[in-house]
Amino acid sequence: MALLEVIDLTKDFGGVAANSHISLEIGKGKIIGLIGPNGAGKTTLFNCIVGYHRPDQGTIRFKDKNITGFKPFQTNREGIGRTFQIMSISGDLTVLENVMIGSFCKESDRQIAKKEAFEILNLLELEEDSEAYLTELPVATQKRVGLAMALATKPELLMLDEVASGLNPKETEEMVALLKKIHKAKDLTLFLTEHVMEVVMPISQRIVVLDGGQKIAEGIPQDIANNERVIKAYLGDKYVKGRKN
């Protein structure tokens, strides 16, 4: 049984089909990458699943439950966590408090929430920064805090939006290692949208490619890397023709 099923999803923005008839399935415990050039509809698909947009057509099922049209806080309570490109929660709150807000999602007791938050900070090697304020930290650490906050809500499916944007190659490498670590430790299913191929290719078990709002390919990373339609979408017709000659 698939953990998440998207069936025939369509989303229009005033006549522009951002997503048209997209279907995909994510099995439990898998790591799936979602790629595509700018404007391909990745973010729209993402937002439809977590509930920021209501799809015009199609169904989203999570753990065999129809969650189409759920609000973001509802999808989160069902077990879908997400990170933002910039996870901007107040500079007034410390890292620990930020993560505690995540824990409060399913736990109302402050002491227990604090304990859970500490466990997650330990897992993500953030314990030293627990008393720091978010704005005082470098971008790479802020991203990890964002990950910690999402993890604190105890998701089964974690959706990562451009988790490596703004990171240098070394930090990106660390992030990939971290994702592998939490995937294992928390028995998570990961779904990532990404521009940076160094993140998607080594970590994903399957990759879904969008272009112009449509799904143009799906498969294991090696196949995707050699798929003509994908290369065309990314690099244009000329490049593909040139390669053949």
Next chain:
Amino acid sequence: MPIKTLKDALSFRDLPVWERIGFILFIIFCLIFPWITKGGFAQAVMIQFLIFCLYGLGWNLIGGYGGQVALGQAKNVGMSAYTVALLMVRWDIPFWVSTPMGVIVATVESFILGSFLFRLRGHYFAIATIAVSLVWQQLFINWNFVGGARGIELPLKETPNFLYMQFSSPIYYHYFAFLLVMGAIFYMNWFRKSRLGYQLRAITSSEDVSESLGINAHWVKVKAYCITGVFAGMGGAFYTVYYSYIDPFSVMHLELSIMIALMTMIGGAGSMWGPIIGAMILIPLDRYLGAWLGGRGIIGVDFMIYAMMVMIISAYEPKGIWGIIEKARRKS
């Protein structure tokens, strides 16, 4: 669970030492104030200060921690004040029975209004709360059943009466108001550490992020708005028995809402002590300076000074006086 809650409310251990010393000094000052001052004016100002502390502490929930510029606190004060006054005048119902009812009316009104108004965000929300306040005030000015523009005067009992909260000396009012403020402070002390407190602060900085963390932003805001209504309701009920007279200009006025909001902002919105600091500065300034200048025929200068202060502080430090203190502390 209740014991834990109580412990959270009464424990100030996580605060720095000097904050705790300040709090103790505040308590001592309030306790001995009636004994060290002579003259009714000082005591009247003190009681006003305490009432405004209560309003400010309540407003701080939605306006400070919640970041929603709600300019309708006066209507909650008025709802409760009118309920208490009407029950007393028409059916001779004592304070201790009418106050809970007044608070319930204010809370229910907040709930209904909050459910609708929180569909709006930012400035639109602020404007909507102003509009609703004006509507309520007009309604009460023109409604004969509640005394219209003349207001309601409470009938005085022949002897001081605890049931109706009528006393011969302002000292009793002083201590009762002090108890209310202490209750409010303990509540806020619990609140800032609670789940609701953290969730509200998360919403202030980003509604999208907090929704992604499983927080129902709309519902959390409505809840906080209702609690703000409870605080205002308590204040309104006390105001009624203390002055024995209310009219739509004293308890329903938009000016009161703005005063509460500005006072909290000057002191430091979203901080534990901000509303108290704000009231401590503005209420004496307002009353003494107003009386002093008014006595010399210079009317309105106190408002100018007041407005200047608001402008200077908001330009220099949006988090108010408490923000300035915090900044100094982080530097040292």
